[in-house]
Amino acid sequence: MTTIGFDTEKYLKEQSAYILDRVDNSEKLYLEFGGKLIGDKHAKRVLPGFDEDAKMKLLATLKDKSEIIICVYAGDIERNKIRGDYGITYDHDVLRLIDEYRAYGIPVNSVLITRYQEQPNVNIFMSKLERSGVKVHTHRTIEGYPTNVEAIIGENGFAKNTYIETTKPLVVVTAPGAGSGKLATCLNQLYHEYARGNEASYAKFETFPVWNLPLKHPINIAYEAATVDLKDVNMLDNYHFEAYGEVAVNYNRDTEMFPVIKRIIEKISGKASVYQSPTDMGVNRIKSGITDDKAVVEASKQEIIRRSFSVENDYKKGTADEESMRHMQLMLEEMNLKKEDxxxxxxxxxxxxxxxxxxxxxxxxxxxxxxxxxxxxxxxxxxxxxxxxxxxxxxxxxxxxxxxxxxxxxxxxxxxxxxxxxxxxxxxxxxxxxxxxxxxxxxxxxxxxxxxxxxxxxxxxxxxxxxxxxxxxxxxxxxxxxxxxxxxxxxxxxxxxxxxxx
The missing domain is CATH 3.40.140.40 (Domain of unknown function (DUF1846), C-terminal subdomain)
Known part of the structure; x- marks a missing residue:
């Protein structure tokens, strides 16, 4: 029998309180959802007792205040990228997600196609959505994004991309998978909100890595294993330590991007950012729900082994590279694990x-x-x-x-x-x-x-x-x-x- 190591109800109570605090302190909050909003099977595996739809159920309690924008990268549609846990392409997953969100009573504002370049398969998908009554927007690639702040804020940056009209105080920005442009969408919306004289803010709903667990805790290593194809690496958040004297764990992309994101937000709003670290931007109360660390550790180790098989199979099929294979092997050795475990x-x-x-x-x-x-x-x-x-x-x-x-x-x-x-x-x-x-x-x-x-x-x-x-x-x-x-x-x-x- 699986030993339960996580209390979903306790977690939802804390996570909800922290999100409501962000909503109450902003006229409009753009909340980027890291990871799966619904059907988070990775979280379920590493946190025995976690409800894979917990995040969606939490959002459902705020449905009167919420609406959803779904982002999907045009390139993922064009090359028929597959969502591994369901075995369906990203365009089909967008359709599935719309149905799921509607079933929970949360309105889907629109679907945003990011880095759009008139791809044929993307155009067909857009037509299907529009003929089904779903609003569709497109954003083009911004030259210099994300490092050239002046270009991003200039007339050839966010200004040329669509502003998506929203009516609720909480706008959830989600996607079928990583690399879909959720952050850029949130920043684009902030730019247009302030250009219209509206106050708005940004935050991120985080699940992994868990910022207040040790860097080498198996649950954080399991996250690194799950994102090995994205080259994600967990690291200490030095900005957080310098600001608060508190050790926090984040990952390379957020840590490397933080100074740029902070500067973009400050340029857009014309005032100092309330965020002193990438950890500040996230809302992550996962640790509060852990009731049995031993059970979570064992489950996370098993997930690392599962991911090692997955990477080997992807390499065999030609969808993973040798670097991912080496990184995965290093994680197994670091955790003193072998596949036969x-x-x-x-x-x-x-x-x-x-x-x-x-x-x-x-x-x-x-x-x-x-x-x-x-x-x-x-x-x-x-x-x-x-x-x-x-x-x-x-x-x-x-x-x-x-x-x-x-x-x-x-x-x-x-x-x-x-x-x-x-x-x-x-x-x-x-x-x-x-x-x-x-x-x-x-x-x-x-x-x-x-x-x-x-x-x-x-x-x-x-x-x-x-x-x-x-x-x-x-x-x-x-x-x-x-x-x-x-x-x-x-x-x-x-x-x-x-x-x-x-």
């Missing part, structure tokens, strides 16, 4: 070797091991009937339902019919059942088969399980496993030489 890893690899020897086959055996929330580890391997993901899931459901391994949950005739459909009618070269297909077959069988029904009722118990595969999963299996709430890692090895199906 993740429980399912060694079990999956050992079982794969055992099967390989038994079959006297030189080919790599695809195996998945799932560590259930109760600590039991269940394995499954690819056969002619189903792939390793499907096998591990069905074996896990049997174990949870206390069903003998000798009992078939699904009639072989049903499985063969599905295989024939894939192979003969759908012309698929991969006839083995995937995890998704297995679950659909189980759901149908559960209607008439009491044993299948008993196994089907256990699906919810797979949530928060830990799994490892000895091969790279295809996109369909990976997303099915994630939707079940299982945290998955895999070795950076393709199961076959077939480039398309890999």
């Amino acid at each position: 993740r429980k399912p890893v060694l079990i999956a690899r050992e079982y794969a070797e055992k099967v390989q020897k038994k079959l006297d086959d030189s080919n790599l055996q695809a195996v998945m091991a799932i560590e259930l929330p109760n600590g039991e580890v269940i394995t499954g391997r690819t056969t002619s009937l189903m792939d390793a993901s499907a096998a591990a899931i069905v074996n896990s459901l049997k174990s949870l339902a206390h069903i003998s391994d000798q009992i078939d949950l699904l009639a072989p005739m049903i499985l063969e019919t599905i295989q024939n459909l894939k192979k003969d009618e759908l012309q698929s070269k991969v006839a083995t059942l995937s995890a998704n297909e297995l679950l659909i077959a189980l759901a149908i069988s559960a209607v008439t088969n009491p044993t299948a029904s008993l196994a089907y009722q256990q699906i919810g118990k797979l949530k928060d399980a830990q799994a490892h595969s000895t091969v790279i999963l295809n996109t369909e299996n990976e997303q099915t496993i994630k939707m079940l709430g299982i945290d998955i890692t895999n070795d950076p090895i393709y199961p076959t030489d077939n480039l398309y199906y890999n």
